[in-house]
Amino acid sequence: MKSFLTDSALTNIVNSGAFGKGCYFVSFERDLNNEGEDQFQSIIVYGTIKVSDGRYYQVIIKINEGTLENMNIDVQFHNEIQMYKKIIPFLMSFNHHSTKHYTQLFPKFYSAIESDRDNLEKTMIVLENMHPQGYRLSENRLFLDFDHLASCLRAIAKFHALSYTAKNRDMNTFKRSIEGISSTAWDSNGQWVYPEKSLTIIGKRGLNRLLERDPAKYRNHKNVKKLIYLLDNGYNSLRQTLLSREPLAVLCHGDFCRN
Template identity: 30%
Template sequence: KNAELVRIIEDSTEGKDQFASSILFVVIEVRTGASKQTFPIVCKFQCEDEVRREQFRTDFQFWNEVLVYREIMPMFPINVLDILPEFYYGVSTLMKAPEDDVVIVENLIPRGYSQTREKVFLDYDHCALAIRKLAEFHAGSLLAKSKSQLKFANKINELKETRWYIKAKEENNLYFRENAKRGIIPLVKNGEHLEVLNHFMEKLNNVYAIMTEVFQVNEMSVLCHGDFCRNNMVFKYEDDHPVDVKLFDLATARYGSPIIDISFFLCLNMSSELRREHFKDELFKVYCDILQEVAGTLAPSSQELWREFQQKAAYGYILAAFFLPIMVDTEPFNIDNRLKLTVDEKIKNSVTRGGEKATNLLSELVRDLVDWGCLGCDDSVECHE
């Protein structure tokens, strides 16, 4: 407030095009009275390509991000706000003038934050820190919902659906089903877990129903990041050890089960070794403990959360089944070429991407979910511990 822009110093870092937006890193100098200050900022704009904007529903993504930063996060406890970069400015015209849409937040790099050197699988310390922060974020949502019930509910209802909408139901069902089968078929051919996996493959005929069930509102529902993975985190280090993490990119934020965020992070950024040794008895417990520590009696019990995980962890696998092969593939992913393909061509390319390595990673994921009692777990089948 009452600050005058003196000049814009463009950073040496060039703007980076992402799937759904264009990013520019700049430094601005402002004057307040006699004093001057510089602010390193990140500016996110709509991409110019109309096909991309329509494919990724970026008009709705910008709407969501501005809504969360400007209207929803101020209802969170002050200490929880520190999980995100500082929000400076945002505009969403909701399709009226996409060229004017912008989100401006603090650039955390000058403060010593950076993305991990590892592109896919994070070690225990990184995972534990990320899970702790996620629990704080979800706890903040429970506290905000309790304190400002009507206002919170009204703002949550303004969030727009960016992926699982009716118009895309048929294509999503086909595409995500075929990708999800990639990790299952080798196990079925090997005679493993036939009853559970055949039951799950039947359910995959309606992926849309599996995914939207996770969005159904209940007492556990929280504001979820929506894309909680390594790509949307920056860590701060001391002596090469991670001591803090901040989240960014709230464009696909949604309200629903906390398992939305937990399962995606688990399936995409935890190796099979780390999952098996540390997830259920350690990392999941860390999440439950922090959630209860911050939200108190508003938090569900660890038993209730584990049951919720068993019922809904398939969400993370279904997303990872197409995204994990992209992350481990040696060939760069060309989004513009993909947008030109038919659905059948997209599927053909996707189910072979990353080769045998990707297939094996997905099969290991399926094994773990079966062992935890997830893929056969629904209202008609009793979950086992």
């Protein structure tokens, strides 16, 4: 992998001006102490790129795993590349006083390579490593504490606010900017990539704990019954969730989780 990165892809990326005009690739030192955590849809490589003007860049390189066909990984990479190349610059282009609060929502995007289906493992995205700025994954993998949840919700709210700003300022360009985003959740037969029963199992994991804690209070609670119905009818619930409803529709991440 390192040979591929240094000898071809990274050399081309640096020499094309991604790290400054006139700079060329000198070296890439992989950081084996910081490998990707909980990754199963991509290979995550940490390292430092040195360029000819003497500067160093700490980066994260996401490489297509290329082995999980049912997960539509190539489409996911395509969507992410479109986000960094096209959509985020558009969302951040409005000269609004509040945009200064959004500068840390996204890592710096340096470059990307999108290969054809016969060379998916050469598809990659090169991003700023946010670790030096203090960003870390939560140590708790299953249940986040309130502070982490609140931080996540604030970040999502800021991201969604960018959609509202863009729609208000330039609805036509907003619509065009998201045309290249494709759904990754459904196959050609209209089925979700996971069995429907998995939605029920995952969803009821937390709900069952609530019922065990105080069955008399929650067993016949109207909202609990509504939630059970939604979980038992997983595919229909998902489709309803994905329908755009104006004026509240926004561009969503769709899979906001720890990894």
